[in-house]
Amino acid sequence: MSDSDEYVRARVHVSGNVQGVAYRANTEETAKKRGVSGWVRNRDDGRVEAVFEGDPRTVESMIGWCHTGSPRADVEDVEVAYEEPRSADGFHVRWSG
Numbered sequence: 001m002s003d004s005d006e007y008v009r010a011r012v013h014v015s016g017n018v019q020g021v022a023y024r025a026n027t028e029e030t031a032k033k034r035g036v037s038g039w040v041r042n043r044d045d046g047r048v049e050a051v052f053e054g055d056p057r058t059v060e061s062m063i064g065w066c067h068t069g070s071p072r073a074d075v076e077d078v079e080v081a082y083e084e085p086r087s088a089d090g091f092h093v094r095w096s097g
Contacts, residue, residue, distance in 0.1 A: 007085040009038075009053040014066050016076035018048045024093050026070035027062075036062050037088035042096040053088040 014023070019042050027040040027050055036058055038051040048069075052062045066078045 007054060007087075008056045008059050009051065009083045009085045009088070010059050010063060011081045011083055012050045012052065012063060012066055013043075013079040014048045014050070014069065014075055014077070015046070015079075017072075017074035018069060019046060021072035022070045023048050023073050027066070028091055028093050030065055031062060031091040034058050034061060037091055039088075039092050039094045041094035044096065051083075051088070053085055 024040045024042065027048070031038065031040075031052065034054075036052050036054045038053050040048060040050040043049050050062075050066070052059045063078065063080055067075055069075050
């Protein structure tokens with residue numbers, strides 16, 4: 001079985017009221033609890049961007065979580081694009097960009 005069969009990588013863009021509401025911190029905490037690797041950051045355009053990498057079921061659970069996110073968030077849309085896995089290790093918050 002190849003790595004692409006065992007792991008998936010998803011890049012997610014979340015729009016709505018998702019900055020200044022602890023969305024990144026909650027994403028990091030949830031991803032670590034679920035064993036997902038990757039990162040999350042605020043974007044200059046007001047969205048939050050995240051990359052999730054891991055087994056397909058767990059990555060899909062994180063994508064589902066993004067539709068609600070942190071308790072104070074008001075998510076309007078979640079866009080997902082799948083990429084080749086890159087063997088990410090751990091999960092962290094990145095600087096805005």
